[in-house]
Each structure stands twice: as structure tokens, then as C-alpha cells.
Amino acid sequence: MQKVSSADGTAIAYERMGSGPRVILVGGALCDRNALKPLAVELAADFDVVTYDRRGRGDSGDGTPYSVQREVDDLGALLTAVGGTAAVYGHSSGAGLAAVAASTGLPFTKVVLHEPPYGPDDVDSSEDGGRVLELIREGHGREAVELFLMMAGMPKEAAVETAAFPGMAEVAPTLAYDFAVMDHGAPGGRTPVHVLRKIMQPTLVVAGTASPPFMVDAAHRIVGILPAARLTELADQDHVVPPELLAPVLRDFLSR
Structure with missing residues (x-):
């Protein structure tokens, strides 16, 4: 490295x-x-x-x-x-x-x-994204990851399982960065x-x-x-x- x-x-x-x-x-x-x-x-x-x-x-x-x-x-x-x-x-x-x-x-x-x-172009995803960011601010990283993955099309059961992986909750705050990137422009x-x-x-x-x-x-x-x-x-x-x-x-x- x-x-x-x-x-x-x-x-x-x-x-x-x-x-x-x-x-x-x-x-x-x-x-x-x-x-x-x-x-x-x-x-x-x-x-x-x-x-x-x-x-x-x-x-x-x-x-x-x-x-x-x-x-x-x-x-x-x-x-x-x-x-x-x-x-x-x-x-x-x-x-x-x-x-x-x-x-x-x-x-x-x-x-x-x-x-x-x-x-x-006729759909605004900011409401769901706003809920993910709210969960992050409240310290609910795992729940934020679950919601994000379901927004991305992952079935709920798989999203819950993935969000429980070690380290997922800790990296959840960077979802705000991804939303900013995808909203850019x-x-x-x-x-x-x-x-x-x-x-x-x-x-x-x-x-x-x-x-x-x-x-x-x-x-x-x-x-x-x-x-x-x-x-x-x-x-x-x-x-x-x-x-x-x-x-x-x-x-x-x-x-x-």
C-alpha cells in the first residue's frame, strides 16, 4: 500500500x-x-x-x-x-x-x-436519500445501509444481511458522499x-x-x-x- x-x-x-x-x-x-x-x-x-x-x-x-x-x-x-x-x-x-x-x-x-x-428525469430520489442521511445523522448506520441497498434494488432480506457485515455501519457516513456525487450537475x-x-x-x-x-x-x-x-x-x-x-x-x- x-x-x-x-x-x-x-x-x-x-x-x-x-x-x-x-x-x-x-x-x-x-x-x-x-x-x-x-x-x-x-x-x-x-x-x-x-x-x-x-x-x-x-x-x-x-x-x-x-x-x-x-x-x-x-x-x-x-x-x-x-x-x-x-x-x-x-x-x-x-x-x-x-x-x-x-x-x-x-x-x-x-x-x-x-x-x-x-x-x-421525471423521478426525484432525494426523499429516500434524505431518509438515509437522517438515519446516518441519528447514528443508525446499519439501518441507513439497509435502506440504501433496498433503494438500489436489493431485496429486503439480502439488504438486512449485507448491512450486518462487519464494517458496514462504520462506512455508512460515506453514503452522503455518494449521494453528492450522483446529484452533481x-x-x-x-x-x-x-x-x-x-x-x-x-x-x-x-x-x-x-x-x-x-x-x-x-x-x-x-x-x-x-x-x-x-x-x-x-x-x-x-x-x-x-x-x-x-x-x-x-x-x-x-x-x-
């Missing part, structure tokens, strides 16, 4: 494995760098793969007040530390963060957005059209056909907005794809 200081002095922990063209993996809600390590292992034969802990998670520090720009700065510091340029893969809200970062002009060579959870979690239109790099949008319908719909919607994008659908896969199935798709796109 190594650390780099972000613009506000926050220490961001990261790991590297493999060799070849660089790619940074950005995790989604409730995930630290270990969540994407199996994917990193699959890619390491062909790429210099960087995984990191987003601020407030794992071995990274945090800073106050939070802002989406600080998470963009974290990626900028990470890019500088690993050599200046890299492709970026983001999953779920990590895809939302990757999209924001790419739109600011960070020197990503290619962008992969794996099911960023943008909602329909379009309050209520709607599709941030003007943000997406600024992404000029070749972009791959990935969706599983068995994922919640709103995520599949979002993938189709955003591929029509992005200036240089194509869509890959993974048959019978849901929001979390086995790395041995996902890695070949990424390898094909990133190697061209």
Missing part, C-alpha cells in the same frame, strides 16, 4: 499491481479498494492496475467539509502519483465520480462507466446531461441485462449523450459482475 496527499492534505491510500497501460479502478458506495481487487487481479496480466480507497474509507483519510471536487482532486493526485495519465473504470456511484472527474479535463485516456445509477439523481457532454474520451458504458431496470435504462440513456461512447450489455448479469466475465470486456476496450 502507498499513499498520496490530495490537494487538501488528505492522505489517499492506493495499491498497484501488474504492468502495461495504466487503469484506475473506482469503487462504488460502501466499497474500499479491496472490493475491486479481484478485478484488478484479472487485469494485472495486461495492465498496470491501480485500486484506491475513496476518502473516508479503508486506509484513506477524510477532510471536512466534504465536496465532490475534493474527490475529483483525489483522483487528480492519484493520476500524478502513478505517472500522469491512465484509463479509468468506475462502478456504480464510482462511475458517477469517474464521469464528473473526466468532465473536468483530468487526463484520462479512456473512460468506462459501469452502471452509474442515474434515475429517470442534476439534483435528485437525474442524468447530468451537461456533465456527460464534456467527456471527450472514448467511453464504454457497461450494463447487465439482469440489473435493476432503472440502471439498464440509464446506461442506454447516457450512451446517447456521451460524445464518443458505445454500450456493452452483459447477458444475464446484474449490478455486480464476476471479474472473470467483466475483465475480458474491459481488456478488449482498453487495449484498442
